[in-house]
Amino acid sequence: MKKCFSLLVLLGCCSVMSFAQQKKSAPPAAADTAKRPAAPRPPQTGPKPYKEVITDKANTRKGLFAVHKLEDKWYFEMGDSLLGRDVLVVNRISKAPINTRAGFFGYAGDEINENVIRFEKGPNNKIFLRNISYSVYAKDSSKPMYKSVQNSNIQPIAAAFDIKAFTKDSSGFVIDVTDFVNSDNDILYFASFFKSSLRIGGVQPDKSYIADIKTYPINTEIKTVKTYAKMPAPALFPGMPSAGPAGNATFELNSSLVLLPKTAMQPRYYDDRVAYFTTEYTDFDADPQGVKDVSLITRWRLEPKEEDMEKYKRGELVEPKKPIIYYIDPHTPEKWVPYLILGVNDWQKAFEKAGFKNAIIAKRAPTREEDSTWSLEDARYSAIVYKPSEIPNASGPHVHDPRSGEILESHINWYHNVMSLLRNWYLIQASPSDPRARKAHFDDELMGDLIRFVSSHEVGHTLGLPHNMGSSSATPVEKLRNKAWVEEHGHTSSIMDYARFNYVAQPNDSIGIAGLYPRIGEYDMWSIEWGYKMLPGKTEEEEKEILNDWVKSRFNNKSLRFLHADGMDPRAQTESLGDNPMKANEYGIKNLKWIVPQLPAWLNEKGEDYKNLDQVYDEVYNTFSRYIGHAAMHIGGIYTDLKTTEQEGAVYTVVPKAIQKEAMAFIQKNLFTTPTWLLHKSIMEKVTRPVEDKISSLQDSWLNSLFSPLRLQRLIASTNRDAGAYRIDEYMNDLKKGIWSELPARKPIDNYRRNLQKAYVERLNALANITPPASGGGGGGITISFGPSVDVKKTDIISVARGTLRSLRAEIAAAIPAYSDKMSRYHLQDLKERIDRVLDPK
Structure with missing residues (x-):
């Protein structure tokens, strides 16, 4: 810098000398002894001396x-x-x-x-x-x-x-x-x-x-x-x-x-079979004949202290050089702070699988008197941030180094109203087994336990772990009612599942809270071991080979499997329990039937309106709807077991026909046969107007799902791979038989069933009534897209829909003369005419 400044001075001197030489021939001017003011200096635009910029007043x-x-x-x-x-x-x-x-x-x-x-x-x-x-x-x-x-x-x-x-x-x-x-x-x-x-x-x-x-x-x-x-x-x-x-x-x-960091942490490559949140880049070196999209997992930098490295290599537990520390927002209500701390510290046993003790710790935020420099906004500190929000939720984001995936800090969002969500979940799913949940407002101890569970779940996200919605499918349904087994192992192998609480347990099973609450499970500990265990002296590529061998050696243990929630694999669903959701949810519905009549007494609050009763009753409907959805996903479902090339067996497997038919029977029995147990008169009189019809809404919603072109196309495509798969014509016939079960016996059709049958005909008419384009070429009709698009005109869907309508029309025509019930007869005549307009348009 000094050289540049000297050069500027030198150039300035040269300019003066040149100017003087040019004026040398002019006669000298008379001397002016009068003192004149100095000409103003031009403003300096370059760097100034340090003291002129950063003065003593700074x-x-x-x-x-x-x-x-x-x-x-x-x-x-x-x-x-x-x-x-x-x-x-x-x-x-x-x-x-x-x-x-x-x-x-x-x-x-x-x-x-x-x-x-x-x-x-x-x-x-x-x-x-x-x-x-x-x-x-x-x-x-x-x-x-x-x-x-x-x-x-x-x-x-x-x-x-x-x-x-x-x-x-x-x-x-x-x-x-x-x-x-x-x-x-x-x-x-x-x-x-x-x-x-x-x-x-x-x-x-x-x-x-x-x-x-x-x-x-x-x-x-x-x-x-x-x-x-x-x-x-x-x-x-x-x-x-x-x-x-x-x-x-x-x-x-x-x-x-x-x-x-000047030197980025050694990254660890992503593996679909374990799964972490990732940071991605496109690498032009990795594939000599193309490009490769590379994913690195996001994780904290956990390393032994230098003096403990040999102990670590011998398999002894050591404390990390820099533990993961979460501070609790000082604005958090004091009574919940101990539970949030426990939710963080629960992960310590998982990190022991990776060779570290006391690797993760929660602390109260220091007071201003204890540390005047501490700030919630300071990026050196991770925290659970309390938010006075009506949103019933919590979330666990993190900030990471994009070069390596190293997690640098996290601010877990804890919304105040998550407690209303926890109250509703636990009351509906666990009150048959836990009498503490049979009231509008939980005691602090129970709510604290539930807060601890959510805290652990969100911390898991900040450690790099995504949801593993398939972990609960590894648990046999009968074990969920076995007191000794479920209290020892828990009802799901991962707290990162949306398994919530053990809704399968029945009142007479006498299962305690250890068998009802989620906990850090077998999969969580394996996942932390895979992501955080150091392999000293190994390169990234050597690590990749070792970790691949670890996954392959544990692949047959279903409790250690990560399943992607792709919308087609029925094992990876939210709020689902057990290896057979139809059996599990029969128990769940049995519990709902036990709960509903007792809600008015449990939620009877002196001087309050019926808001709590309305909210919980609505959540009963939502829970019941989820149970139906768990079964529905099996129909046209595909199991996905991601593998590397050296692993044998299929990656994609069609859900067996027997299981799909079991799912269909479950839906017919529990939804399409009117669930009158939901029509609790004393509750409905207080929280719903007579014009509201939640049961018909549920039936319509799931009927539309069962008729979705994407599901029907998967049924068609499955038979191309498996001759014994559930065929679309079988499926449509089973659906028709259940919804129209009154016709063979000529039984009167009640209002709910008439609504359902009308919805059935309208949806089938929509599938069958797809007209070709008015002129040659081009598109026409409809193309329905949900995920991969399905052009219904180019599949068997229209053919099967029309065939089903013809069969149904014949059955209706044969049944009408035998019906003396006026509303049933009007209903059947109306639907026959609707079908006629589709099959025989004028």
């Missing part, structure tokens, strides 16, 4: 960047050693207005944007800030492809700063970040998607300001107050006024700039 804080505040200006001072280093930017809401919240989003603690940035020196004493993407990658810098990828993937410059001064030893520089921090940019603050979700527009500079900037050893925290124009909510219907006001929305925002 308020200075030392950390990742030295932060200087001078009046209304903010300066970052950084060493040249930070140039080219990757810095993760995490932006969060720290305070939010209530009028912008969008469902689950818009609360204090919510993440609103994430970037990786890099500072570099440019020409003319500039510092450039680049926005770095790791989506495309060539790993080996010695290969020709590396240079090509770099040339085709230049990272954008997001901002430019003038160097205001160099540090005294010339090893760093000072930049003014005031304008950048005050602006509305896509490095700090909201990502565009979240702006749209919250209906906020452009920032209003006169109502926005920098509140504070704090700096720590590896991170700098920027707190700003930003006011945005608030866009009006769209009208509910065309022509109507806006559904919500415009105006302004003011947020307090926190941007964390976190220095990523």
Whole structure:
């Protein structure tokens, strides 16, 4: 830097000498002894001396960047050693207005944007800030492809700063970040998607300001107050006024700039058979004849202390160099804090499988007196953040290094109203076995236990674990009623399932809470072992081979299997228990029948209205509907067991015909035969109007699902692979026989069944009444898409639908003369005419 300055002085001197030489021939001017004012110096545009920029009046804080505040200006001072280093930017809401919240989003603690940035020196004493993407990658810098990828993937410059001064030893520089921090940019603050979700527009500079900037050893925290124009909510219907006001929305925002490790953690490759959350990139080196999409699992960096490495290699449990620590938001109601802590600490036994003790710990957040520097927004700290929200939920996101998948921190979102959800779940699923659940408001001990379970589940997500909806399918149904077995093993092998509570247990089984609550299970411990156990001295590729062998050796243990919830595998469903949902849900329905008559007494609150009764009664319907859905997914279902090429056996297997027919019988018995037990008169009189018909709504909904073209096409396609599969014509005949069971015996048809039969005919008519295009070529008719699209005209679906209608029409015509019941006869005559209009249009 000094050389450049000297060169500028030298050039200036040369210019003066040249000018003097040009004027040498002119006669000398008379001496002017009068004192004249010096001509004003032009403003200096380049770097100034450090003391002129960072004066004694500066308020200075030392950390990742030295932060200087001078009046209304903010300066970052950084060493040249930070140039080219990757810095993760995490932006969060720290305070939010209530009028912008969008469902689950818009609360204090919510993440609103994430970037990786890099500072570099440019020409003319500039510092450039680049926005770095790791989506495309060539790993080996010695290969020709590396240079090509770099040339085709230049990272954008997001901002430019003038160097205001160099540090005294010339090893760093000072930049003014005031304008950048005050602006509305896509490095700090909201990502565009979240702006749209919250209906906020452009920032209003006169109502926005920098509140504070704090700096720590590896991170700098920027707190700003930003006011945005608030866009009006769209009208509910065309022509109507806006559904919500415009105006302004003011947020307090926190941007964390976190220095990523100089040497990235050794990554671990993803495996579908175990499954973790991932970070992905496209690698141009991995496949010499193409490109390869690479997925790395996200996980915390857990390593033994240097002095314990040999113990670790011998298989002894050791404490990690840096444990995973979660702090409990100080705004959390005190009575729930111990349970949230237990929910975190429950994972300690899982990490022991990976060779670490005390690897994960929960603590209360320190008070201001204990640590004045601690902040919930500080990206060095992970936390469970309490949110005063009506949303009945919780979630467990995390922030990771995109280069390696290393998880750096997490803010678990804990919404206050999750307790109402827990009350409803537990009352409906476990009250037959647990008398504590037979009331509107649970005691703190019971609610605390339920909070502990949800805490453990969400922590699992922050450790990198996705939902494993298939883990509960490994448990035999009869074991769910075996007190000794279920209390020892639990009702599911993974807390990451949506298995909730043991709804199969019956009142006389005397099963205690150990057999009702979810817990850290066998799969969870295996998953943590696979993801976190260190293999010292092994390369990424060597690790991949070893881990593959681990998976293969455990593949036949169904409790250790990860099943993807793809919408076709009936083993991987939410809220489902046991290896046979039809048998499990017969017990579940038996419990619902036991619960419903007792709800008015359990939820009788003096001076209160019937809101709780309405809510729980509605949840009974929802639970019953899920039980029907568990059976329905077997029809046209496909088992998916992902494997590597050296594993024998099929990946895709059609659900056996006998099991599909069992599912059909379950639906006919429990749904299409009117479930009158749900029609509890004393409850309905208090919570539903006479015009409401929830049973018909349920029947219509599942009938539509059973007639979906995608399901019907899977039945057709399955017979191409398995001659013994459930054929579409068999399926349609079984469905018809159940829904029209009154016809052979000429029994009167009640109102619910008439509604169901009308819905059946209308749905079948829709499938059969697909007309060809008016002119040749092109499309025509309908193409129904849900997942893979199905063009009904090009399948057997129309043929089978029309054939079924012809058969039904004949049966109706034969039955009409024998019906003396007027409503039944009108009903049948009407439906015959509807079918005639489809099969014999004029």
